[in-house]
Structure formats: structure tokens, C-alpha cells
Amino acid sequence: MPADKSQIETVTLNETSAVPLNETTLPQQSTLIGKTLDARYFIESELGQGGVGAVYLASDRKLHDKHIVIKILLDKSLQNSWVVQKFQQEKEALARVDHPGVVGILDTGELPDGKPYLVMQYIDGVTLRSQIKPEGMPFDRAGEMIKQMGRALGAAHDKGIFHRDLKPENIMLQSFGAGEEQVKIIDFGIAKLKDSIVAPSTMAGATAGTVAYMAPEQLGGRPTSAATDIFAFGAIAYEIITGRKPFNPETGFELLEMQRQGVRISPSDLRPAVPADANEIILRALSFEPAQRFQTAREFGDALARALTDELTLDQRSAQIPATQLATQANPPARQTADLSQKTIAGRFEPAKADTLNPALHAPVAEEEVPRSGAGLKVALGLILLVLIGGAAGLVVWKREAIFGARNATERSLAYSLTVQKMRDGKPFQDQFESSGQEIFENGWKFRINLSSPQDGYLYLLNEGPASGDATTYNVLFPEATTNGGSPRVTANQKLQTAWMSFDDHQGTENFWLVWSASPVPELEAVTGAVNDRDLGEIKDGAKARTVRDFLKQHSSTKPEVTKDSAKKQSIVKARADMLVNAIELEHH
Numbered sequence: 001m002p003a004d005k006s007q008i009e010t011v012t013l014n015e016t017s018a019v020p021l022n023e024t025t026l027p028q029q030s031t032l033i034g035k036t037l038d039a040r041y042f043i044e045s046e047l048g049q050g051g052v053g054a055v056y057l058a059s060d061r062k063l064h065d066k067h068i069v070i071k072i073l074l075d076k077s078l079q080n081s082w083v084v085q086k087f088q089q090e091k092e093a094l095a096r097v098d099h100p101g102v103v104g105i106l107d108t109g110e111l112p113d114g115k116p117y118l119v120m121q122y123i124d125g126v127t128l129r130s131q132i133k134p135e136g137m138p139f140d141r142a143g144e145m146i147k148q149m150g151r152a153l154g155a156a157h158d159k160g161i162f163h164r165d166l167k168p169e170n171i172m173l174q175s176f177g178a179g180e181e182q183v184k185i186i187d188f189g190i191a192k193l194k195d196s197i198v199a200p201s202t203m204a205g206a207t208a209g210t211v212a213y214m215a216p217e218q219l220g221g222r223p224t225s226a227a228t229d230i231f232a233f234g235a236i237a238y239e240i241i242t243g244r245k246p247f248n249p250e251t252g253f254e255l256l257e258m259q260r261q262g263v264r265i266s267p268s269d270l271r272p273a274v275p276a277d278a279n280e281i282i283l284r285a286l287s288f289e290p291a292q293r294f295q296t297a298r299e300f301g302d303a304l305a306r307a308l309t310d311e312l313t314l315d316q317r318s319a320q321i322p323a324t325q326l327a328t329q330a331n332p333p334a335r336q337t338a339d340l341s342q343k344t345i346a347g348r349f350e351p352a353k354a355d356t357l358n359p360a361l362h363a364p365v366a367e368e369e370v371p372r373s374g375a376g377l378k379v380a381l382g383l384i385l386l387v388l389i390g391g392a393a394g395l396v397v398w399k400r401e402a403i404f405g406a407r408n409a410t411e412r413s414l415a416y417s418l419t420v421q422k423m424r425d426g427k428p429f430q431d432q433f434e435s436s437g438q439e440i441f442e443n444g445w446k447f448r449i450n451l452s453s454p455q456d457g458y459l460y461l462l463n464e465g466p467a468s469g470d471a472t473t474y475n476v477l478f479p480e481a482t483t484n485g486g487s488p489r490v491t492a493n494q495k496l497q498t499a500w501m502s503f504d505d506h507q508g509t510e511n512f513w514l515v516w517s518a519s520p521v522p523e524l525e526a527v528t529g530a531v532n533d534r535d536l537g538e539i540k541d542g543a544k545a546r547t548v549r550d551f552l553k554q555h556s557s558t559k560p561e562v563t564k565d566s567a568k569k570q571s572i573v574k575a576r577a578d579m580l581v582n583a584i585e586l587e588h589h
Contacts, residue, residue, distance in 0.1 A: 032056065032072075038109050041070060041119065052077040052189070053087070057122070067122040068106060073115055086190055091118055092197060093188040096159040100440070101152025103172070103186045123184050125175055128236070129168035134243040136271050142240050143308035145173070148183035150301015151440060151587075153233060156185070157226040157297060160194030164224055166232035167213045168239065192224055211252050212245055216259045216288050219252055227290035230297055234285025237304060238263075241278070242270040246286055260288050277559075278307035298438070310559065310583075413574040414453045414516045415565075416584065419497070421446040434569035441588040443503050449584075451478075451496045453516060458488040460515040460524045461498070462548070463537075474539045474548050477512075480531035488520065488528065503588040510586040513552055517579040523551040555581040 032043045033056075040061050047055045053073050059065040077083045094105035107119035128145070131137065137145075149171065156163065163170075165187060172184040190209065209218055215231035218224055238246040246263050249255035258264075263286050268274040281304045287293050294300035418435040421428050423444045441447070451459065461478040477498055479488040490496070503510070515521060527544050531537045539545045560575035560582050573582045 032111075036061070037070070037111065037117070041068065043070065049074070050189075052080075052083050058119075067124075069120045069122050070117050071120065072111070072117045075115075078115065087116060087118075089191060089193050089196055090188045093156075093159075093161045093191045093193055094118075094120070096161060096193075097156050099152055099155040101148050101183050101185060102156060103184050121184075123172045123174050123186070125173045125181070125184070127169055128171040128173060128183075128240070131173060132168060132239055132243060136241050136243045139241075139273075139308040142237075143305040145181075145183055145240065146237055146301050146308070147305035147587075148301075149185070149233065149236075150298045150305075152183060152185050153229055153301070154296055154298035156188075156191075157229070161188065162192040162224055162226060163188060163229050163232075164192055164218065165190050165209050165213075166229055166236060167210050168236060171236070211255060212247070214252075214255070215290070216256055217290060219256045219259075225290060226297065227293050230285055230293050230300055231287075231290075233297055233300060234282055234293070237285065238267055238282050241274060241282070241308075242267050244270060259286075262286075262288065275307050275310075278304055281307055302438070306559070310556070410518070410578070411574055411576045412453075412455060412457065412516055412518065412578070412580045413572060414451065414459075414514060414580060414582075415568075415570045415572050416514065417450045417568070417570045418586075419448045419450060421500075423502075436564050436566070436569050436571045437584060437586060438564055438571065439587075441503055441586065443588055445588070446500045446502050447586070448500055449477075449498045449512070451514075452493060453490065454492055456492050457490060458517045458520050459490045459496070460488055460513075460517075460521060460528075462513040462515075462524075462552075464511040464513060472545075472549060474527075474545055475537040476527055476530050476539065477537065479528050480537070486528065486531070488525070503586075510588070512584040512586070514573065514582045514584060515555075515579065516573075516582075519578070521551075521579070523547050552581065555579065556583060 033045060034043065036042045037058075041058045042061055042065075044057045044059060047057055047069070049055070053071055056070045056072070058068055058070050060068050073083070073087055077087075091105065091108055094103065098104075103123065104121040105118060106121060108116065109119070110116055136142075153163070153166070163185065166185070170185065170187045172186055174182045174184055176182065211219075213232040213235050215224070215228040218228050218231075235246055238244075246265075247255055247258045249258055263283055266279055267282055268276070268279045281300070285293055285300050285304075294303070416437065418437045419432055420435050420441065421432045422430050422442070423446060426444075435441075435447075437449075449461070451461070453459075459478060460476075463475040463477055465473050465475070478496065479486050515524060527539045527541075527548060530539050539548060558575070558577070558581075560573050560580050562582065563572045563574075564570075565572055571584075573580060575582075
């Protein structure tokens with residue numbers, strides 16, 4: 001929890017509620033300052049009061065005066081059964097969720113007069129509200145925040161908890177230095193819980209939240225769900241990017257009508273640099289009907305983060321993302337490569353014996369010729385006639401694509417997953433498990449990447465990491481000499497697995513590049529020789545590394561479709577093209 005007075009709960013109830021909203025009429029709890037609760041928590045100061053409770057900064061005498069936050073209901077709030085119920089449900093909600101992006105609950109208790117209190121994590125940081133600028137936030141920082149928000153909110157939804165009061169004031173940014181910050185969602189005071197052990201359902205007729213961020217169904221008193229939070233999340237994202245709210249009504253009724261008509265001023269109208277994909281993603285999250293929004297908060301957050309940050313070049317990403325967030329044992333800085341890469345880079349793949357390749361399959365695939373039949377001649381004559389009649393080269397191109405496009409429109413697909421081994425004190429902990437790669441992992445855990453495709457093709461896997469200064473280094477993980485005789489040629493349904501790699505002790509993102517092509521890729525063929533006893537996979541030739549960087553930059557502009565197969569614990573990447581290029585990001589803390 002924060003140390004400034006802007007971090008207090010905001011609760012708005014409808015007219016059926018008996019809770020007074022005028023804070024000046026509420027009794028003060030200042031008599032608690034200087035007192036010690038349960039012989040442990042020394043109250044230092046009052047951080048602020050909201051409509052129903054007060055928040056205090058305290059120190060834990062049993063933990064070397066570690067700062068914590070205590071939340072206590074006000075006297076008048078105890079007279080309202082709904083507020084008391086929600087206070088107890090907040091305790092239940094925070095106890096259910098264990099995620100770095102959600103404020104943690106540490107303890108509960110009662111004052112001598114019977115008032116309940118919560119002991120929560122103290123967050124040394126600032127509110128998101130304080131960081132929103134009139135011109136909008138830089139895309140790279142916004143993208144990282146939005147990704148973290150989506151995953152934290154998704155973790156709460158997975159536990160059946162719907163926040164219902166998301167707003168910039170209820171999102172904290174905890175700083176760890178060197179540009180690293182962690183999003184923390186706070187104030188679950190009016191959250192809705194599925195299968196609550198405190199109360200079976202939310203009181204009928206109560207509408208709670210902050211009007212500017214309420215979804216249409218919330219304003220109308222209809223049932224709320226994960227989609228309700230996603231709408232508020234969309235409104236926050238709009239404000240982060242543009243510096244303005246998507247709607248500016250004078251009354252709740254006027255807001256509902258504005259929402260029904262849809263967002264009239266899109267983010268790109270206010271900030272032309274907003275990528276087209278990001279613009280559409282935000283507008284979809286703000287759809288009037290819940291079913292038209294994203295299905296999960298994580299899906300929305302990840303999609304918007306990609307749309308915002310993928311517009312940056314590889315050089316820009318290397319320059320703007322701190323090295324502490326990128327460096328891992330899989331991509332160490334250049335000065336550490338010789339020490340660590342043999343453990344993690346020189347991967348040993350173990351394809352099934354039945355998939356052993358015939359050397360004849362290594363020959364390049366001949367390009368299919370265009371039929372020279374009479375039907376083909378008629379098509380050609382038809383095209384010439386179109387040129388003479390239409391007189392427009394664009395029409396010829398369109399017609400040719402319509403007739404012959406099917407030959408080049410083959411969809412390429414590739415499935416990848418992770419085999420993850422939890423580690424404790426450097427030793428395996430619990431059984432290995434399969435993952436689609438979209439979870440957040442812990443530092444020190446080991447992982448292997450598993451790859452397969454229903455098609456034949458040429459596979460290349462590279463690891464991208466920081467070197468000294470603003471440079472970027474690339475390591476070739478596949479092909480390598482111990483698998484397929486060093487050939488990138490892979491047969492349909494052949495299963496490949498990398499060597500074990502590790503997440504190091506720095507919170508951040510691991511970056512891998514998958515290239516799946518119908519034919520050999522010259523730019524990558526030129527660097528496969530880097531997997532040797534001297535270079536251990538690292539592309540040390542500066543000219544070749546720049547060629548790889550330019551190749552990835554050029555081909556990553558066309559983004560493939562990525563879906564998650566929860567049943568098989570896989571991520572499926574698809575593209576209607578002869579070559580698929582996809583960046584894999586693995587998050588850990």
C-alpha cells in the first residue's frame with residue numbers, strides 16, 4: 001500500500017445504501033496514532049479516509065519495524081451490513097490471490113472495541129494516476145504496465161474475483177530502481193467474489209464503483225463479470241495512451257448513453273502515433289456489449305502491449321529496456337558468455353528415432369511451376385484483356401493474386417510449449433510441468449522449449465539478449481550439430497526439444513525468435529556455423545549479427561496469429577505465408 005493520501009478507497013453506492021458519502025460527517029480515528037495493536041503493529045500516521053474506512057501507516061514490531069498498512073472500518077460503516085460484508089470479502093479476496101501484481105494481505109485482527117482491521121503489504125511507490133501525462137505515456141513504458149495489469153487482473157479473475165473499481169488511483173507502481181517497476185492492483189473493497197465463504201451473493205440493488213470507469217452493465221445494475229473489469233481496464237489504457245478519458249459525461253445516465261453510441265474520439269485521433277492495431281484493441285475493450293470485449297484480461301493486456309511495443313525497432317527496444325530486465329543465463333552480457341553459454345546455449349535436441357531424416361530430404365525444394373496448359377493460356381489472355389480494358393496496373397495485380405494466390409497462400413503453423421522444472425536452492429522441486437509459455441515464472445526455474453509442426457520446413461531458433469552498451473547479441477539454438485546433422489530441415493510432426501535453460505535472478509523478459517520457413521533462409525543459414533566449441537552459438541561476427549537483426553526487423557512487422565491450446569498446454573503460431581517469424585517472450589520474476 002502507498003504512503004500518499006491519494007491511495008485510499010473510493011466507494012460509490014446507489015441511493016438504497018445507508019452509507020453516508022460526505023466524508024466530513026465521518027468520525028475520525030486519530031486516537032489510534034501512537035497506539036500498538038495486538039502488541040505488534042505500531043500506528044505511525046493516518047494515510048487517509050474514504051467513504052467507509054481509514055488507512056494507516058504502521059510498523060511491525062516483530063519484523064524489525066517493517067512498514068505495513070492497516071485498514072479499519074469507520075464507526076458509521078459498522079451500521080451497514082453490506083459494507084461489513086464487503087470488508088470481510090476483501091479479506092477473502094486478498095487471501096485467495098497470490099500474485100506479484102496484486103497487493104498482499106499479511107494479517108487480520110480486531111480493535112479492543114471489536115472493529116475489524118486488515119494488515120496489508122506496504123507499497124513504496126506512486127499511483128498510476130500520478131504518472132499519466134496530458135500527452136500520454138511513452139509506448140514502451142505503457143506497454144509494460146498494461147501487460148502486467150492484464151496478468152494481475154487475470155490472476156484475480158481466475159480465482160473468481162472481480163474488482164469492480166479499477167481506476168488509476170487503485171493501481172500502484174512500485175519502483176525497484178534502474179527503470180524496473182512492478183504494477184500492484186490495490187483496494188478490493190467492493191470486489192465481487194464467486195463462491196464466497198463470507199456471503200453467497202452480492203446484495204441486490206447495490207451499484208458500486210467509480211462512475212468514470214464503470215462498464216454499461218455496472219451502471220445499469222446488471223450482473224457483473226470479468227468483462228466488467230476489462231471495460232474499466234480499457235478505459236484506463238485509453239487514458240494512459242492519450243492523457244484523456246474516453247468519455248466525459250456530467251451524469252451517470254449521460255455516460256450510459258455515450259457508451260451505447262461508442263467511443264467517438266479514438267486514441268489515434270488524439271495521438272496520431274498510436275499504432276492502428278493498438279487503436280482497435282482499445283476500442284474493442286470498450287465495446288458496449290460484454291460479449292464483444294476480450295475474453296480475458298490477460299488476452300487484452302498482452303495484445304495491446306504487443307501492438308504498442310512491436311512498433312519499436314530492435315535497436316530501440318535494446319536501448320529503452322534496461323539490461324537488468326533482459327539478461328539471463330540464456331542471454332548473458334558478452335563478458336559472461338564464455339562462462340555460461342555452454343550450459344544453456346549449446347542445446348542438445350532429442351528427436352524421436354522414427355523421425356531420423358533421409359539425406360535426400362536436405363535438398364532445396366524446387367519451386368512449383370505455373371501450369372502451361374490451354375487453361376493457363378486462357379487465363380493469361382484474360383489478364384491481357386483486362387489490361388487493355390482497365391488500363392490500370394493495380395487491377396492486373398489484384399486479378400493475378402485472385403487467380404494464382406492460392407498457390408502462395410499456404411498457411412504455416414508451428415506449436416511450441418515449455419517443459420518447466422521448479423527449483424529450490426539449486427535443486428529440482430516438485431515434478432516437471434508443461435506450460436504454453438504465457439505464464440509468469442520464477443527466477444531460478446529451468447525450462448526447455450518443445451517444438452513441432454504438421455508440415456515439413458526449415459526451422460531456426462535464436463535467443464536475443466543484451467551485450468555491452470546498447471548492442472544486441474544473438475545465439476543460435478537450432479539448428480545445431482548434435483541434431484539433424486546440423487540441418488534446419490524438419491519433417492512433419494517431428495518433435496524437437498532444446499537443452500535446459502534457466503531464468504536468472506533478475507525480473508524481466510526472455511526473448512526468443514522462431515523462424516519457420518518453407519525453404520532455407522539465406523540470412524540464417526549464414527550463421528548456423530556459430531554453434532561450435534569456440535563460439536557456442538553466439539553470432540560474434542558483427543556484420544552477420546546486423547544482417548540477422550535487419551532480417552528479424554523486416555519480417556516481424558507482419559505479425560502471425562498466436563493462440564493458446566489450454567488442453568495441450570501449447571501455443572500455436574500461424575501465418576498465411578511461406579515464412580513465419582514470431583517473437584516469444586517468457587516473463588519471470
